[in-house]
Amino acid sequence: MRRDIFQAIADPTRRAIIALIALQAMTPNAIAYNFNTTRQAVSKHLRILTECELVKQKQNGREIYYSLEIDKMKEIDKWLEQYRKIWENRFNQLDNLLSTIKKNKK
Amino acid sequence: MNLLFDFTVDESTNSILITREFDAELSLVWDAFTKQEILDQWWAPKPLISKTKVMNFEVGGRRFYSMVWPEGQEYWGVEKYTLINPKTNIKLLASFTDKDENINAELPTSEWELNFSEQNARPDDPVGWGITKVSIVVKNKTLADIEMIIQMGFKEGFTMTLNELENLLSTLNK
Numbered sequence: 001m002r003r004d005i006f007q008a009i010a011d012p013t014r015r016a017i018i019a020l021i022a023l024q025a026m027t028p029n030a031i032a033y034n035f036n037t038t039r040q041a042v043s044k045h046l047r048i049l050t051e052c053e054l055v056k057q058k059q060n061g062r063e064i065y066y067s068l069e070i071d072k073m074k075e076i077d078k079w080l081e082q083y084r085k086i087w088e089n090r091f092n093q094l095d096n097l098l099s100t101i102k103k104n105k106k
Numbered sequence: 107m108n109l110l111f112d113f114t115v116d117e118s119t120n121s122i123l124i125t126r127e128f129d130a131e132l133s134l135v136w137d138a139f140t141k142q143e144i145l146d147q148w149w150a151p152k153p154l155i156s157k158t159k160v161m162n163f164e165v166g167g168r169r170f171y172s173m174v175w176p177e178g179q180e181y182w183g184v185e186k187y188t189l190i191n192p193k194t195n196i197k198l199l200a201s202f203t204d205k206d207e208n209i210n211a212e213l214p215t216s217e218w219e220l221n222f223s224e225q226n227a228r229p230d231d232p233v234g235w236g237i238t239k240v241s242i243v244v245k246n247k248t249l250a251d252i253e254m255i256i257q258m259g260f261k262e263g264f265t266m267t268l269n270e271l272e273n274l275l276s277t278l279n280k
Contacts (some may be wrong), residue, residue: 009117009249029235083122083256084113086151091111091126093148095136098130 007074013037014045018068021055025067036072110239115252122252123206127237132224135238136193139220142169150174165190170207180205185218196220200244214251219243 009015013035020026020034032042046066049055054072058065112125122273128135138144142158150156161192167187172180189197197220202213209215209268221241246252 005253012118015117037157043276080113080115087113087124087126088111090148090150091128093152095128097144097148098128098134098138101134102130105126 005052005054005072008049008054009076011048012043014049015042017042017045017049018054021066021067022070025058025065027063027065031066087093110238117249120246120249120252122242122246122255124242124244127225127239130238131236132193132222132238135240136222139222139240140196145169145172163187163190170203170246172205182207184209193222195222214248214254215245216251216255217245219245 011019016035017031020031027041028042028046031046032039035042046055049066050057052072054069055066056069058067109127109129110125111127112123114123115121116123131192140160140163146156146158148156148248149171150173153176155176156171157174158169158171161167161171163169165187169185169187170182171184172182174180178234182205183200184207185198185200186205187196187198189195196218197214201215202210204210219242225238225239232249244255246255
């Protein structure tokens with residue numbers, strides 16, 4: 001099942017996991033060690049992040065290492081950048097309008 | 107003139123925070139946000155046109171408006187005012203509707219707060235134009251709602267991107 005990318009980052013623990021594995025690939029045990037939580041809980045979060053394709057797994061011996069899909073994170077930025085653009089253009093239009101009104105008043 | 111523009115998403119409060127300064131006095135900027143004849147001139151990103159059908163700017167009142175494409179396609183929305191402090195702040199609930207003002211329950215309703223403040227008013231200048239700062243918080247129930255709102259915005263944003271590309275291409279061709 002493919003999940004919503006914003007659902008992935010909606011949870012504070014998942015955001016913390018993202019921040020953690022952005023620095024280096026980690027095993028679920030190592031991630032759980034960093035939080036006050038169980039390995040099971042971490043596995044659940046990792047599963048959601050994997051379903052959103054925000055993290056990738058790599059088998060190394062008996063351990064599975066999780067790391068961040070940087071490109072997928074950039075996708076979120078792109079969405080926001082588009083929205084930011086809308087506001088930027090809208091405000092530029094207001095700038096022009098305000099200066100016209102001011103000129104007419106003078 | 108370097109005017110502040112700040113756009114951030116606060117994931118912990120499911121909010122979009124937008125701050126912008128304008129080179130104009132507070133009362134003028136306030137009018138631009140609260141008078142339909144001015145609002146309609148800038149609210150819709152080109153080439154869309156904003157058309158306010160009903161607007162009673164008072165607590166309990168609303169603005170029912172549409173965003174119209176040059177091809178005629180329309181998107182409708184309503185903003186219900188829940189708090190108004192003249193030239194200071196406005197709170198409203200923004201929803202997507204159909205053309206008969208029925209709220210689309212499948213799309214998120216967001217809580218808006220707009221704060222206005224004037225900086226560097228110039229009393230020595232006979233015209234006295236200051237810089238007005240507007241801070242907007244768009245609060246949503248979930249982050250997924252933000253994505254949905256952005257998707258709605260996309261329908262507008264995509265066109266603008268195309269326009270910009272066109273401009274860029276014409277510059278490059280020169």
